[in-house]
Amino acid sequence: MGDLLYLYGLIPTHEATHPLPSIKGFDGEHEIFMLPNDDVTAIVCHLDHTAYSEETISDKINNDMEWLQEKAFHHHETVQQLAQQFTIVPLKFCTLYKNEESLRETVEKNKVKLKETFELLDGNEEWNLKIYCDDEQIKQQVSESNPVIKAKREEISALPRGRQFFEKKKMDELINQELEDEKNRFCEDIHEKLKSVSLFGSIKKTWGKDVTGRKEKMAWNSVFLLPTSNVEQFLGNVEQYEGDFQEIGWKFEVSGPWPPYHFSSFS
Amino acid sequence: MQQHNPTSGRINVDPDNAEQGLAQLVLTVVELLRQIVERHAMRRVEGGTLTDEQVENLGVALMNLEEKMEELKDVFGLDAEDLNIDLGPLGNLL
Numbered sequence A: 001m002g003d004l005l006y007l008y009g010l011i012p013t014h015e016a017t018h019p020l021p022s023i024k025g026f027d028g029e030h031e032i033f034m035l036p037n038d039d040v041t042a043i044v045c046h047l048d049h050t051a052y053s054e055e056t057i058s059d060k061i062n063n064d065m066e067w068l069q070e071k072a073f074h075h076h077e078t079v080q081q082l083a084q085q086f087t088i089v090p091l092k093f094c095t096l097y098k099n100e101e102s103l104r105e106t107v108e109k110n111k112v113k114l115k116e117t118f119e120l121l122d123g124n125e126e127w128n129l130k131i132y133c134d135d136e137q138i139k140q141q142v143s144e145s146n147p148v149i150k151a152k153r154e155e156i157s158a159l160p161r162g163r164q165f166f167e168k169k170k171m172d173e174l175i176n177q178e179l180e181d182e183k184n185r186f187c188e189d190i191h192e193k194l195k196s197v198s199l200f201g202s203i204k205k206t207w208g209k210d211v212t213g214r215k216e217k218m219a220w221n222s223v224f225l226l227p228t229s230n231v232e233q234f235l236g237n238v239e240q241y242e243g244d245f246q247e248i249g250w251k252f253e254v255s256g257p258w259p260p261y262h263f264s265s266f267s
Numbered sequence B: 001m002q003q004h005n006p007t008s009g010r011i012n013v014d015p016d017n018a019e020q021g022l023a024q025l026v027l028t029v030v031e032l033l034r035q036i037v038e039r040h041a042m043r044r045v046e047g048g049t050l051t052d053e054q055v056e057n058l059g060v061a062l063m064n065l066e067e068k069m070e071e072l073k074d075v076f077g078l079d080a081e082d083l084n085i086d087l088g089p090l091g092n093l094l
Helices: A054-063 A065-085 A100-109 A111-121 A135-145 A147-157 A161-195 A228-248 B015-047 B052-076
Strands: A004-012 A033-037 A040-047 A124-133 A200-203 A217-227 A250-258
Touching: A004 A065, A004 A100, A004 A111, A033 A100, A040 A100, A054 A065, A065 A250, A100 A111, A124 A135, A124 A161, A124 A228, A135 A147, A135 A161, A135 A228, A147 A161, A161 A200, A161 A217, A161 A228, A161 B015, A161 B052, A217 A228, A228 A250, B015 B052
Parallel strands: none
Antiparallel strands: A004 A040, A033 A040, A124 A217, A124 A250, A200 A217
C-alpha cells in the first residue's frame, strides 16, 4: 500500500493554469499538488498511511485537542488560500483517499454534479451572519409592549400576595415564550431581507455561550451565497440593521468570504 | 486563589477554595429542591383542590424561600448560572 491522499478541494481544470502556491501539506512535510482528472482537478497532498491511518486520525480527533486545533487550522487556512485563487468545492476536514485510483473513481462518479456546482459557485461568495441579542433587554421590551402581558400584570396587582406569586410565575413563562417568538420573528425577517440580495440563504444551528465566549446569546446563525457584485450591498444592509437595532439590544456579526462549505457537497 | 467559572457548568471544588466550591454545590442542590417544590405547588394550585387560604399561604412561603435563596446567592457571590450542573448528554440540571 502506498501513500494516502488528503483531499482539500476540487477546482475546474480550466482554472488550473497557474501553479499552486508552495504550501506544506497536512503532515507538514509533503507539498500540496494538483491532480487533474479531465475537467476536475483535485488539490491534494500525500500522507504516510502508517502515521495517518483511519484509527490514528479518529483517535487524535477525539483525544488530542492540540493536534486537532493545529490540523483544523491548517485545513481551513489552506482551503481559504485556494478559494482566493480558484472556484473551489472545499472538502470536509480529514477527507482521505486510499490512492489516486479511488479518488479518480469518486470524482468520475460525481462529474455532472461537480460541473453544476462549479457553475453555481463561479462568481459567488459565501458569507456568514450571526445575530446576537441581549435577552434581558428584549424581554423588557416584550413585557412592556405586549398588550396581553400588560393586561395580565394589572390583573395580578389586585391579587393577594401569595396568589400573586403563582400568577407572576405563570406570567414569566408567558414572557419567555413571547421573547422566543419575538426573537425568531425579528431574525427571520432580517434573514428574508438579506436573502433578496443573495442567491441562497440557509439557516444553521446557533452556538451556545460556551462556544462563542460572549455574554449575549446567539439568536441566529445563517449563511448566504452572494454574487460578488452584491457583497457591498449585503454588507451595507447589515450595517444599516446594526445602526437601527443596536440600541434595542441586537448585535450583528458578519464574516466572509468563506470557502463555500455550505453550498457545495461532495463525498 | 481560583475563582469559579460562571459559565463552565462545573462545580469547582478547589482544595484552596473548598468553601466556595462547597457552597456552590450545596446551593445548587437546594435550588434544585426549591424548584421542584415550586413546580409541584404550581400543579396543586392549578389543580384547584386547594382553598384560597392554602394557596395564599403556599404562595407567601414560596416567595419567602425565593427571597432567601437570592440572599444566599448574594452572600456567596453566585448567580443563577452558577447553580447549575452540566449533565452532558442529559443537558443541564436546572
